[in-house]
Amino acid sequence: MLLAQTKMNFVWYLFRDGEMMFWALAMPIFFLVLFSFAFGFGNTTQASAFLVPGLIGAQVLTLGFFGVGVMLAQFREQKVLRRIYLTPLPPWVFFAALVLYRLTLLAFQSSILALAGSVFFHVHFTGNVLDMIAMLAIGALTFVSLGTLVGAVTKTAESANNLASVLTVPLAFLSDAYIPLDRFPSTVSAPLHLLPSTQFIDALRGVTTGGEPLAHFSLWIVVLLCWALGGMLLSARIFRWV
Amino acid sequence: MTDPSIAVTRLVKRFGEVEAVRGIDFEIMPGTIFGLLGRNGAGKTTTLECCIGLTKPSSGCVRMLGLDPSNPRELARLRPRFGAQLQTTSLPEKARVGEMLELYARYYALRPATAALCERVGLLGKERQPVGGLSGGERQRLALALAIQHDPEIAFLDEPTAGMDAYGRRVLWGEVEHLRRTGKTVILTTHYIEEAERLCDEICIVQQGRIIARDTPARLIAGAGGGSTITVEAEGFAPRNGIARAGRWRHEAPGNGEGARWVLATELDPGPVLAEVVRAVDEQGAQLHALDMRRATLEDAFLNLTGERIAEDAEAGAA
Numbered sequence: 152m153l154l155a156q157t158k159m160n161f162v163w164y165l166f167r168d169g170e171m172m173f174w175a176l177a178m179p180i181f182f183l184v185l186f187s188f189a190f191g192f193g194n195t196t197q198a199s200a201f202l203v204p205g206l207i208g209a210q211v212l213t214l215g216f217f218g219v220g221v222m223l224a225q226f227r228e229q230k231v232l233r234r235i236y237l238t239p240l241p242p243w244v245f246f247a248a249l250v251l252y253r254l255t256l257l258a259f260q261s262s263i264l265a266l267a268g269s270v271f272f273h274v275h276f277t278g279n280v281l282d283m284i285a286m287l288a289i290g291a292l293t294f295v296s297l298g299t300l301v302g303a304v305t306k307t308a309e310s311a312n313n314l315a316s317v318l319t320v321p322l323a324f325l326s327d328a329y330i331p332l333d334r335f336p337s338t339v340s341a342p343l344h345l346l347p348s349t350q351f352i353d354a355l356r357g358v359t360t361g362g363e364p365l366a367h368f369s370l371w372i373v374v375l376l377c378w379a380l381g382g383m384l385l386s387a388r389i390f391r392w393v
Numbered sequence: 394m395t396d397p398s399i400a401v402t403r404l405v406k407r408f409g410e411v412e413a414v415r416g417i418d419f420e421i422m423p424g425t426i427f428g429l430l431g432r433n434g435a436g437k438t439t440t441l442e443c444c445i446g447l448t449k450p451s452s453g454c455v456r457m458l459g460l461d462p463s464n465p466r467e468l469a470r471l472r473p474r475f476g477a478q479l480q481t482t483s484l485p486e487k488a489r490v491g492e493m494l495e496l497y498a499r500y501y502a503l504r505p506a507t508a509a510l511c512e513r514v515g516l517l518g519k520e521r522q523p524v525g526g527l528s529g530g531e532r533q534r535l536a537l538a539l540a541i542q543h544d545p546e547i548a549f550l551d552e553p554t555a556g557m558d559a560y561g562r563r564v565l566w567g568e569v570e571h572l573r574r575t576g577k578t579v580i581l582t583t584h585y586i587e588e589a590e591r592l593c594d595e596i597c598i599v600q601q602g603r604i605i606a607r608d609t610p611a612r613l614i615a616g617a618g619g620g621s622t623i624t625v626e627a628e629g630f631a632p633r634n635g636i637a638r639a640g641r642w643r644h645e646a647p648g649n650g651e652g653a654r655w656v657l658a659t660e661l662d663p664g665p666v667l668a669e670v671v672r673a674v675d676e677q678g679a680q681l682h683a684l685d686m687r688r689a690t691l692e693d694a695f696l697n698l699t700g701e702r703i704a705e706d707a708e709a710g711a712a
Contacts, residue, residue, distance in 0.1 A: 155499055159492065167487040167523075233447060234482035238500040239472040393447050 152240070156248035157255075164222075165256065175256055179264050182206055186329055187272060199272035200360040205328035207261045207359075208290065208352035212322055215294025216315035218253040220301030224311030227302075227391070236392045250295050257291060265359075277362040285365060286358050286372075290351040293375045296382035297347075303390040322348045327356070347378045396459060398423045398547050398578040399444060403453035406439050413439040415602035416453070421580060421595075423546075426573055428589045429582040430695070431599035432703055437582035438480065440599070441551050444580065445477055457547065473501060476540035477549040478533070486525030490516055490535055493524065494542065501543035514538045515564050529556035534564055541568060548572055550581040554588060566592060584703055590691040600699045613694045621663035621688045625670055626654045630679035636669045654683075663688065 165171055186202050187195045223246075226232045235245050268274035276283070301318070305311035324330060326348035332340040343349055354368035365372075397420040406414040414436040421427045429437040442448035444455050446462035458474060460467040484493055491507050498505035511517045514534040519527070527535065533556060541548055550569075554562045569592050572579050583589050589596050590610045598606040598613070606613060620640070632642045632655055640659030659666050663686050674681050695703050 152499060155496065159488070159496060162492075163485045163487045230481055230483045231485060233479070234484060236447065237445060237472065237477050237479075237482070238497065239469075239502075240500045 153244050153248055153251065156240070156244060157251045160248055160252035161255075164252070175260065176263065179206055179210060179260050180267050183264060183267055183272075196273045199268050200274045201331065201356070202329065203264055203268035203272075203274055204356035204359045205352055207264055207287070208326070208348070208355050209319075209323040209328045210257060210260050210264075211287070211290045211294050211351070212319050212326075212328075212348055214253050214257050214291065215296070215298030216301055216319045217312075218256070218298070219249060219295050220298035220305075221308065221311045221315050222249060223299065223302030223390075224305050225308040227393075228308040232392045242392065246299075253295070254291055257287075261287065274360060276359055278358040278360070279364070282358040282365040283355075286351075286355050286368070289372055289375055289379075290355060293347060293351060293379040293382070296379040296386070299386040299390065300382045303386045322346065325349070327352050347375055351375055395423060397421055397456075398425070398458060399427075399580060400456045401440070401444065401453070402455075404440065404443055404450050404455065405452045406436075406443060406448060407451045413602055414443070414450075417599075417602070417604055419597055419604065419607065421578055423578050424573070424576045426569060426579045426592055426594045427581070428593035428596045429580070429599050430584070430586070430589045430593075430596050430691075430703075431582075432584055432701070435599040436602040437599050438551055441479075441549055441580065441582055442481070445475065445549055446471070447479075447481075473543065474545055475547040475549060476543060476545035477551070478536045478540040478553055479549070479551045480555065481551070482536075484524045484532075484535070484539075486523065488524050489520065490522050490524065490527070491520030493535065494520075494538060497539050497542055503543055510538050510542055513564075513568070515560065530558050530561040533557050534561055537565060537568060541572070544575075545577070547578045547580065550579065552582055552584070554583070554585060562588070586690065586692045586695065586703055596691075598695060598698055600701075606694075606698050610691055613698075614689050614691055616694070620658060620660040621666075621686060623657040623659065623663065623667060623670060624654065624683070624685040624687075625657070625674065625681075626683040627674050627679040627681045628653070630655065630674050630677055630681075632657070633673070633677075636666070636673050639666045639669065 183202060183206055187198045301311055301314050305314055325343050326346050332343055350371040354371050357363035357367060358365055399421045401417055401419050404414055404417045417440055431437050439448060443450050444457060446468040449463050455462055457471055460471050462468045462471055494507045494510055495505040507520060511520060514537055516534055553565050569579055593610060596610055596613060597604045639661055640657050643656045645654040645656055667686055
């Protein structure tokens, strides 16, 4: 049932939606090329080694806040959730199918970014593959959970969209995704290190292109999982299907 | 004594300041086609939504098959046992008709019988059409198919023919007849008089969140001064002798100056009365311009009970 529902999510919201296909697959590459030249100052390989994990991290934020949060708010506004609510389909299956669809899409996007990085910009992925996947999964869990909260606290799709934008865009710029935090004055960058998005993106970069083991980031991982748990518990309490 | 399929007790639903449902009670026995008839905004849909757990009652309670739909756990047990076609739900625009039917079959752990179902609701050949490309009536028929595919014990139909053409209404009426034959309970809301009169075993007339009358269509008509109206336009005619006692005669100003118009309201069987009228016209040597007989309808009963017409588009709906 979960797989059937997930498959329909792909078919309905990706394959039959040309615009969505473009945004999902072409935009990350577009960002990579643009930012590499904009921030690279000549050494695009070094810039890409920084940007590829950053862009993947930003994709994770987008997945949580837009891919799950705004989608849920839209489903509620379009009264799709109400119809599902009347069927015996367990709510968690519907939710899990949406997350699974988004995670699979993320896996594709990350692979394309990683491939583009290594082919065009000679980025070396020095880390352990399992570490990379685990870190990505932890981040996805955290931001899916916080994204669900976005869908739960907002009443309309528009307000969900606004909230998601307000969270995603600044977070991506302030969380070491596109711009290295050490370019900020330390009084600004110090508090930014407390953001879950910063901790996730730094950890992801550490285990992918930084050559660090996952264990280096144990504390941050625990903090991220706390965010995930908090978001989940709160969403479960306040999320409305109808 | 069998238990009712649905029992609604002192149901009240407030939305902020607005009291949409103000104390509704009814019981529906298994196998009944039950109609909530009322104008738009009378509280019919809210009542229906309380019955299936989409809306939480402000006070009062609902029991469906002995279970409480406002309790999530009991609602989970009820879901496989009822089906609903609601105005306030929708389907993904890019999903195809066939996909929806197959997916819903899986929700109910059924083997999909898509072609047969499409044939039943007149969507044969539309299996590959996306929901977004369906007409309003086709969407309604798809919603109907999704509501009855799993052969539920109770079907909730909210304004099921709104936006449907004559063909769609026939399909729906046929399916309701099918549900009746198979002993299912149907609860439907409508503001189409003809639909209520034709389909329902019992009707509740809802006005401003309250039930103001509940009976079979025939008894509602009879109770609200049912009977017939005979209109005679004939020069030189006057109700005299036997036909004068057939009912209440009223003299009306002629419509076009072509002689008098007499209107008779009678409780008697209109056939023989009509024959008497024709004989009287003949005997009086009057010249007949127009003769019209109309039995009282549910519309008349509704007007009498509520003091208002059901809807501005009632004529369009009955067409």
